[in-house]
Structures are given as C-alpha cells and as structure tokens.
Amino acid sequence: MNNSSEFEEVDLLVKKARIAQEKFERQGSQQLFDLACQAVGWALMEPEHNQRLAKLAVKETGLGNVSDKIKKNHNKTLGLLRDIKGVKSFGHVSEDEELGLSLYLRPKGVVAAIVPSTNPLATPVNNIINALKCGNSIIVAPSPKGVRPLRELLSIIHHNLSLIGVDQDLVQMVPMPPTKGKTNRLMQLADMLVVTGSQNNVKAGYSSGTPALGVGQGNVVTIIDETADIEDAAAKISVSKTFDNATSCSSENSVITIDTVYEEVVGSLCSEGGLVLSEEEGSRLTDIHWKNGKMTTDLLAQDIDVIIDKVDLKDRASKDTKFLIFPTNKAGATEVVCGEKMSRFLTLYKVKNISEAIELALKIQEYQGSGHSIGIHTKNYERAHEIAMKAKTCRVIVNQAHCFATGGFFNNGLPFSLSMGCGSWGGNSIDGNLNWEHFVNKVRVVKTIKENKPELIEVFGDFWKETSK
Structure with missing residues (x-):
C-alpha cells in the first residue's frame, strides 16, 4: 500500500x-x-x-x-x-x-x-x-x-x-x-x-x-539496607521480578545491598526462588540477552524454563527456581548488564554503606532509567527522603513490590497507571503517573478583584538588606 x-x-x-x-x-x-x-x-x-x-x-x-x-x-x-x-x-x-x-x-x-x-x-x-x-x-x-x-x-x-x-x-x-x-x-x-x-x-x-x-525508560534499582526486613524484601522482589515474566518497566533490574547483610539477602532471595549464577554463567546470560549493546528477544519476557534452557542451567536449576541472580560490580554506560532487562533475572551489587548504595544507583540510572523510580527496603525512612533529594528520580518506592507500587496500587496513593512520566531527567513532559x-x-x-500591587520594599527588602552590609 x-x-x-x-x-x-x-x-x-x-x-x-x-x-x-x-x-x-x-x-x-x-x-x-x-x-x-x-x-x-x-x-x-x-x-x-x-x-x-x-x-x-x-x-x-x-x-x-x-x-x-x-x-x-x-x-x-x-x-x-x-x-x-x-x-x-x-x-x-x-x-x-x-x-x-x-x-x-x-x-x-x-x-x-x-x-x-x-x-x-x-x-x-x-x-x-x-x-x-x-x-x-x-x-x-x-x-x-x-x-x-x-x-x-x-x-x-x-x-x-x-x-x-x-x-x-x-x-x-x-x-x-x-x-x-x-x-x-x-x-x-x-x-x-x-x-x-x-x-x-x-x-x-x-x-x-x-x-x-x-x-521514559524504566530501569529500576532497589536498595536493601542493613535495617531492612530482609525476608520481606526478598519476597516482594521475587514476586515483582517474576510477575508477567518481567514485562513491566517497573520490575526490579538491579538490587544493591549493604555488605553486612549481603549473605542474608542472597539466602533470602534464594529461598524465594532465586538461583545465583557464577561469573561464567552470568557472562553467558549477558551474551544471549544483548547483542552489540541491544537487547535481543531470546529471553525477553519468557518463562523461566525457557531461560534456564537457553542459558544451559538445567543441571543447576530446580523446580523451585523462579528467577536468576547475577552478582556483579559492573555498572555504568559501557556495561549493558546494569540496564533494563525485561526478563526473569537481576544483577546484585554489594556496597559498604548507604552513601555508596545511592551513588551506585545514580550511576546505573545515568546509563538507563533516569527519572523513573528507585526502590528502597529500610526501616530508616530518612534514607528514602535522602534519595529523593540526591537521585534524578520521580518516585522513591519504600518497602514495596516495585512493579505493583510504581503504577499505583490499592495500598499506596499513586494513581493507577501503566505509563510513568520521568520528568526532564527522562526526557518527558510529565513527571507523574x-x-x-x-x-x-x-x-x-477571570474577573477583576481588588488590586494587589506590592511596594518595592516588600519584594526586594531582603536583597537590599543583604547587599548593603
């Protein structure tokens, strides 16, 4: 035609x-x-x-x-x-x-x-x-x-x-x-x-x-700090990561955890269906999922048995395996593995403290996901407010299964939506759902009202006072 x-x-x-x-x-x-x-x-x-x-x-x-x-x-x-x-x-x-x-x-x-x-x-x-x-x-x-x-x-x-x-x-x-x-x-x-x-x-x-x-593009990073309810965090990450085979732009792609609770986090994620990959297995997974820096369709939103078969993990996976965990320290613009995945696997990072966690989250989202959202599992809510003032993100999701929470859910106040604006950080005209x-x-x-015209001293007084010192 x-x-x-x-x-x-x-x-x-x-x-x-x-x-x-x-x-x-x-x-x-x-x-x-x-x-x-x-x-x-x-x-x-x-x-x-x-x-x-x-x-x-x-x-x-x-x-x-x-x-x-x-x-x-x-x-x-x-x-x-x-x-x-x-x-x-x-x-x-x-x-x-x-x-x-x-x-x-x-x-x-x-x-x-x-x-x-x-x-x-x-x-x-x-x-x-x-x-x-x-x-x-x-x-x-x-x-x-x-x-x-x-x-x-x-x-x-x-x-x-x-x-x-x-x-x-x-x-x-x-x-x-x-x-x-x-x-x-x-x-x-x-x-x-x-x-x-x-x-x-x-x-x-x-x-x-x-x-x-x-x-904007999603690339959710979730932080688990040392105060978090680790079992609860792992359960929520598992259900969110695997829901509808990770088709959601709000599914967790990277998890950052503090080193003092790292082993507990790994154990809890495994208890919720995670399978930890070796470096060689992680490289194999990466080579299948990305070609020349672009995501392929081989593992995109596929059932876990398809992923296990294509990554050749049948000898390691069990009937309880729901998603894959790739421990790594690779992050930034040259590392595709830290980007959006839309598949049943996530990258796992270990840092010394919350400051390093926030810094790493920013580095990951400078590559992909600016403006979309960051999650944190914590009992110290001040850290969520810290992220709000440091990160280029329009949503900070606290102690929730991210893929449900970001688009609004029955237990939070965000509007129900499947389209999340990412503000100027994500190149969007809107920053809300x-x-x-x-x-x-x-x-x-517009009707006329009583005139409200201030005197100059009312609007410039502070400046004049400061500059006359």
Whole structure:
C-alpha cells in the first residue's frame, strides 16, 4: 500500500473520531462519560473476556504469562475506575472568589495512543478510559504483535458502548496492518498523543508537531539496607521480578545491598526462588540477552524454563527456581548488564554503606532509567527522603513490590497507571503517573478583584538588606 492510500485510511479514521468526539462533548454529561468508562472497563474485566483476551495476548506477542496478564488486566482497570469514580472531569469544576477565577474542564479532542506489545490490553484500556472520562475520542495504534488482541478487545468495547447509546467511533484503532506510515500520519492529525513503549516511539511522538505525553525508560534499582526486613524484601522482589515474566518497566533490574547483610539477602532471595549464577554463567546470560549493546528477544519476557534452557542451567536449576541472580560490580554506560532487562533475572551489587548504595544507583540510572523510580527496603525512612533529594528520580518506592507500587496500587496513593512520566531527567513532559488530568484542557474565566500591587520594599527588602552590609 502506498503512502497516499495509507494517509486516506487514517484521515478517514480521524474524521470519524472528530465527529464522534464533538457529538460526545455536546451531550456534555459527566454521567454519560462515566458510564462509557464503565462499559470499557467491563469489556476487559468480565472474567471470560479477560481470560480469553489474556490467552490471545500471550499467544500473539510471545511475552508474559496468562495468569499474571489476567491479574494485571483486572487490577489495573479496577484501580483506575476506583481513582476516577466521583471525579468531575467536565464543565465547571471550581470557583475561587478571592482570586476571581472560575475553572472549567474541556476535552483535548482526538487522542492518539501508541501502545506496546508488552501490555497490549491493560495499557489501551487505561488510555481509553482516561480519554472517555474527559469527553475525548481515541484512536489506538498497537504494535504489530498486539493487533489481534486489541481488535478483539475493541469489538467487545464497541458492543458495550452500543448498549448505552454511545458512538463506537469514539474508540478506534489504526487500520490493519499497522505501519509506521499510518502511525506517523495519526500522530500528525491527532490533537494529543500518548506514547508508551520504545524510546524511538516516544521521540517520534515528541517530534510529530502534536502535543505529546511520552514516558521514559524504566530501569529500576532497589536498595536493601542493613535495617531492612530482609525476608520481606526478598519476597516482594521475587514476586515483582517474576510477575508477567518481567514485562513491566517497573520490575526490579538491579538490587544493591549493604555488605553486612549481603549473605542474608542472597539466602533470602534464594529461598524465594532465586538461583545465583557464577561469573561464567552470568557472562553467558549477558551474551544471549544483548547483542552489540541491544537487547535481543531470546529471553525477553519468557518463562523461566525457557531461560534456564537457553542459558544451559538445567543441571543447576530446580523446580523451585523462579528467577536468576547475577552478582556483579559492573555498572555504568559501557556495561549493558546494569540496564533494563525485561526478563526473569537481576544483577546484585554489594556496597559498604548507604552513601555508596545511592551513588551506585545514580550511576546505573545515568546509563538507563533516569527519572523513573528507585526502590528502597529500610526501616530508616530518612534514607528514602535522602534519595529523593540526591537521585534524578520521580518516585522513591519504600518497602514495596516495585512493579505493583510504581503504577499505583490499592495500598499506596499513586494513581493507577501503566505509563510513568520521568520528568526532564527522562526526557518527558510529565513527571507523574499518566492519569485523567492529562486528558483535559483547563479554561479559566477571570474577573477583576481588588488590586494587589506590592511596594518595592516588600519584594526586594531582603536583597537590599543583604547587599548593603
């Protein structure tokens, strides 16, 4: 198909989305917007749908595992619907008499969402719900491997929307087969972009000329200090590292521990299913997972038995082995092993004290993961605050299973999301979890108030006093 034909397909798609969005906004009902969100959420969360779609996603992408995909689809969608329940996201929302300001919320318009193959169901649903909550329409551009799961999901969404009289053109996907040409055209025509996935896609979004919300690369480093509950930390790291075969950008990639508790940490991680590699085994693993500095697909989000077989560890692994541990001191821009892995293994580092731990975490994330998140297991909460002021990170996760906590969970206060902004440190325009507030335009009605003009002494007094000494 030539570019002209591709453009015509996308142009028609956007035209239909714009007509549907304008009608949706004219109806102007928060109740209708919220009902549409529920229709989308139930399309994925209904147990039979969830199971069927999760199986299809794993089959088509070859990434993750079915049981965890089902849990992810359920919890991420349930949590998002909890977050937005009762929230007013359209129309007149506040009045400040003192400042003479009235605040109104309006939709962005047509949203384009570029979504990854690692989460071909949960991420689109999150984006769709956030878009509809605020009166937008949305067009989803999946990865090639995510096409079939998304197409099946959209058929259910369209059915649910029809039950409540909502136009199906509010939620569409790029025509099959997806191509870079179609996606680029969509990026140019949409009113706003949401880009989750490869950093190449994020850069393309930012350079498209359309306002874009991109998210940074994850490369989670977690510190275990000498005050931590070691068994609890190991259990949480194990469940987080292995969940959905480490497809999450928030899965632990490197663990740094203080030397006085190093052996206890190793023992506890092994008790939770870890297998410690020798230097030779670690080198073998590294050579398989990266070629010329780039991650391969050989071990990417694969079951542990596949990894054990390819790294030739069948004689060493047991039926209880869940993930691999590679002790190393290699870190920095020339050491790929300290980078993001998206596989069931992590690197383990030993340092003398918390200062060295923080310094090493910064070194690792200067290579990959700036702005995303750092974890710490500790009973000394001041150390979390120290990290907040020293590290270039937008989240410090304390005593939690990282892959669940970073995207919001039922026991912390972060918004449920699958897209984590990394601020200027990660080259992003947002530094928080992507949520409904990013899908609205804010309109302010401004009235005059009593003049509040300060005297010069009020604003320059401290400076004048300091410089007159």
